Amino acid sequence: MKDITKTCSEKLSVFKAFMEVMVEDNYRNNFFPADVATRNMENINKIVSASGIKKYWKEYLGSDKNKLKRSADVYITMPYCKSKCSYCIYFQELSSPRKLEDYKTNLINEMKYFADIIGKMRIKNIYFWGGTPSLFTEDQLEDICKAIKKHINQKSVITQAFEYHPSDVSLKKFQILKKYGFNSIDLGTQSFNSKELKICNRNYKSISVIKSAVENAKKAGFADINIEMIAGLAGQTPESFLKSFKQALVLSPSSILLYDLQPSVEYLKKYFKGELSLFQKHLKGIKNKSFSALKTLASEHGFDCPCEEKFYSSKTRAVALEFSNKRVKGKDIDFESSEKLSFFGFGQPALSGISNSIMYSAMPLNNKAAKNQFNLKKLSKRDNMLVWLMDQFTFNECLDMRKFKEEFSKDIEVVFKEEFEYLNSLDKILIKNNKIFLNETGARERWKLLMFFMNYKGLFSGLNIVAHIASYPYDLAYMFRLIDPPRFRD
Numbered sequence: 348m349k350d351i352t353k354t355c356s357e358k359l360s361v362f363k364a365f366m367e368v369m370v371e372d373n374y375r376n377n378f379f380p381a382d383v384a385t386r387n388m389e390n391i392n393k394i395v396s397a398s399g400i401k402k403y404w405k406e407y408l409g410s411d412k413n414k415l416k417r418s419a420d421v422y423i424t425m426p427y428c429k430s431k432c433s434y435c436i437y438f439q440e441l442s443s444p445r446k447l448e449d450y451k452t453n454l455i456n457e458m459k460y461f462a463d464i465i466g467k468m469r470i471k472n473i474y475f476w477g478g479t480p481s482l483f484t485e486d487q488l489e490d491i492c493k494a495i496k497k498h499i500n501q502k503s504v505i506t507q508a509f510e511y512h513p514s515d516v517s518l519k520k521f522q523i524l525k526k527y528g529f530n531s532i533d534l535g536t537q538s539f540n541s542k543e544l545k546i547c548n549r550n551y552k553s554i555s556v557i558k559s560a561v562e563n564a565k566k567a568g569f570a571d572i573n574i575e576m577i578a579g580l581a582g583q584t585p586e587s588f589l590k591s592f593k594q595a596l597v598l599s600p601s602s603i604l605l606y607d608l609q610p611s612v613e614y615l616k617k618y619f620k621g622e623l624s625l626f627q628k629h630l631k632g633i634k635n636k637s638f639s640a641l642k643t644l645a646s647e648h649g650f651d652c653p654c655e656e657k658f659y660s661s662k663t664r665a666v667a668l669e670f671s672n673k674r675v676k677g678k679d680i681d682f683e684s685s686e687k688l689s690f691f692g693f694g695q696p697a698l699s700g701i702s703n704s705i706m707y708s709a710m711p712l713n714n715k716a717a718k719n720q721f722n723l724k725k726l727s728k729r730d731n732m733l734v735w736l737m738d739q740f741t742f743n744e745c746l747d748m749r750k751f752k753e754e755f756s757k758d759i760e761v762v763f764k765e766e767f768e769y770l771n772s773l774d775k776i777l778i779k780n781n782k783i784f785l786n787e788t789g790a791r792e793r794w795k796l797l798m799f800f801m802n803y804k805g806l807f808s809g810l811n812i813v814a815h816i817a818s819y820p821y822d823l824a825y826m827f828r829l830i831d832p833p834r835f836r837d
């Protein structure tokens with residue numbers, strides 16, 4: 348791996364230049380600084396054949412006499428959508444009947460090719476997401492589900508989730524999913540307000556489709572139905588936001604997941620005169636005026652509420668707020684996996700990881716799975732430290748130096764000595780009781796700071812920490828430059 352920063356002073360100048368780019372960025376404090384993410388610094392990918400990938404998995408499985416001890420999650424990705432929603436940072440490509448059919452064939456061939464791996468491992472969770480996986484026709488969906496059943500070991504699966512677009516109300520599709528073991532539906536409704544949906548270019552006009560989708564999912568036997576909503580959409584008001592939320596409650600899903608909009612630069616330009624501050628004011632207004640009403644409404648409908656602090660917190664990342672239905676048992680999620688970085692991705696651009704040591708993603712799929720090629724990166728110890736930092740920056744208000752030592756047997760202040768010294772000189776951090784806190788400014792710039800760590804040694808050619816919670820593997824993929832952030836392809 349080439350280190351573009353050979354001497355300490357060179358390092359510092361790259362480092363400073365990088366910080367200047369961020370500080371001078373028009374979208375100051377934007378946690379998606381697109382301009383920075385597109386600045387290539389270094390490319391460290393390696394291209395590997397399908398048989399090479401299989402070899403890596405076999406080596407991993409081979410060291411375990413009882414192969415079923417090796418567990419992984421499976422992510423199946425569908426890249427196509429019927430139209431592009433204006434707020435979306437995940438959009439890949441518009442669909443066509445031909446593309447869907449070809450993609451289905453390629454997916455199935457891929458599963459078949461890797462059946463000797465995924466048929467042996469203990470699979471804990473299967474996620475089928477997009478794009479818009481519900482765009483597949485009923486027949487296509489059934490063919491894919493049959494392949495899942497045939498090639499993936501589903502015996503130990505806890506959650507088998509499918510991301511469903513509410514405009515697709517087919518009862519038959521829900522029944523197919525249920526028949527083949529899916530037990531959780533994520534419904535990306537975002538809003539129940541037709542004006543907001545129109546602004547966002549959602550491809551349905553009436554909110555009655557959302558109702559039908561929920562009804563059909565229930566009719567097909569799904570208990571775990573999660574409605575996703577966004578706060579901060581252009582055209583949204585505190586009143587319209589509350590009204591949408593109430594409509595979601597009335598449908599009695601197992602949970603409502605509320606996300607803050609993460610605006611892309613294009614979105615800001617289009618709806619907020621390019622000003623992040625205007626957007627932040629808009630979002631804050633919606634939240635300030637609605638939280639107590641949200642809580643009351645949720646309780647009245649039998650939903651548990653997240654704590655107020657989480658809703659307002661500017662110090663921690665805006666995670667999804669989950670309002671869970673007390674009357675419905677949601678899915679069990681095993682967060683405590685010791686092998687959390689082993690996951691098998693199918694499709695393109697799906698990301699896979701083998702036990703904290705290798706990450707890879709497929710390049711455009713071939714209809715002969717054996718001919719597929721993959722971008723691969725071997726993870727160094729430092730890479731894993733950065734992943735740890737990414738987690739800490741995301742979920743916590745501070746970096747716990749003792750925890751770092753427990754995890755990596757090294758001192759964080761030694762490993763990242765220069766970085767911390769530099770941040771200290773900028774007054775971005777505070778070290779107290781073996782904990783490193785981001786000060787007020789640092790906390791607001793946590794994503795910039797994270798990118799700063801990522802790029803400091805020239806390890807990463809760019810980074811797009813988008814909706815980190817919602818799509819952890821994707822963030823890692825961007826981080827390790829295994830896939831391009833889709834937003835920059837438009």
Ligand code: SF4
Nearest residue numbers: 428431432435438478
């Ligand atoms: S929000 Fe969903 S449906 Fe809309 S463009 Fe993004 S991935 Fe596609």
